[in-house]
Amino acid sequence: MPVDANMSVIVGGITLSKAQPQTLDYEMCERDFRITTCKLTDAIEDLKPDPVTLKEIPWAGPELTLQGVYKDGGATNILCVDQADADANGILTIFNYRAYDQADGITEISYNIRSGALVIDPLAVNERFAHRAYIVAVPDLGQAYWVRFFDGYIAGRPSEGELSTDSPTAKLLQPIQGLPGANVIRIYIYHPQGQSNDHILWLLTYRPPGTS
Numbered sequence: 001m002p003v004d005a006n007m008s009v010i011v012g013g014i015t016l017s018k019a020q021p022q023t024l025d026y027e028m029c030e031r032d033f034r035i036t037t038c039k040l041t042d043a044i045e046d047l048k049p050d051p052v053t054l055k056e057i058p059w060a061g062p063e064l065t066l067q068g069v070y071k072d073g074g075a076t077n078i079l080c081v082d083q084a085d086a087d088a089n090g091i092l093t094i095f096n097y098r099a100y101d102q103a104d105g106i107t108e109i110s111y112n113i114r115s116g117a118l119v120i121d122p123l124a125v126n127e128r129f130a131h132r133a134y135i136v137a138v139p140d141l142g143q144a145y146w147v148r149f150f151d152g153y154i155a156g157r158p159s160e161g162e163l164s165t166d167s168p169t170a171k172l173l174q175p176i177q178g179l180p181g182a183n184v185i186r187i188y189i190y191h192p193q194g195q196s197n198d199h200i201l202w203l204l205t206y207r208p209p210g211t212s
Contacts, residue, residue: 022112022170026206033064033203037093037189038196040069040083044095060105064201067094067186087194095187097203098175101211108183110174112206113137113149117164119200120154127192128155133163134188137173140181147171149185154199170206 022028034045043066047056070077071089080086099111118133131154137147149171152163176182187201 022114022206023110023172025209026112027209027212029205029207029212031063031097031203031205033201034198035064035093035095035187035189035201036196036198037191038069038086038090038194039093040066040080040086043093059100060102061098061100063099064095064097067096069093089193090195091190091193093189093191095189095201097185097187098173098183099205099207099211103211108175109208109211110172110183112170112172113185113203114170114206115164115166115204116150117162117200117202118154119162119202121197121199123155123197129153130192131155131197132190135185136188137171137185138182139184139186141179154189164202 036043044064046059050057069080069086069090070092071080080090099109101107101109133154135150138145150165154163173183
């Protein structure tokens, strides 16, 4: 993976991710999501208040999406075809995060990510090591460009009730024409077969002013 003296990941002269406290003019935006494993519908809740109507509304984009629920297919895990398949066989739930300008809900924007956590659904004691979470940046660009942010046992810290990480520096992720997925972080949650749990995913992000 090409890395410069400032620990920035460079592809074709373009910075994909950059270690820094955060981009100077970006504003902090902590993001909380309810995520549900092993569900093909209603797997995500991501709300914000509308100061005009005083109603809660979804973040546009949407910024967090369900990629799918997967089952064991032998040499590789394969997508479950429906909810019945997921209930019977699902062992992996995958989510994607990218940021959108909330002014139009369409334009993908650059953002920094610095820290994150999973606040866990109560799990059985004998399942302490059966639930695992991973976050990988730019997963579709190939192994040479992957940035592995996070991995751990979801219930590995029972006294804390969450799995968390905090970085002294932020990573810059930005949409790049011709490189789809250059601004994506992917959340992988492995779980017992067919098991559904509600967790809270927390991400500490920074984004351009006026985009939230």
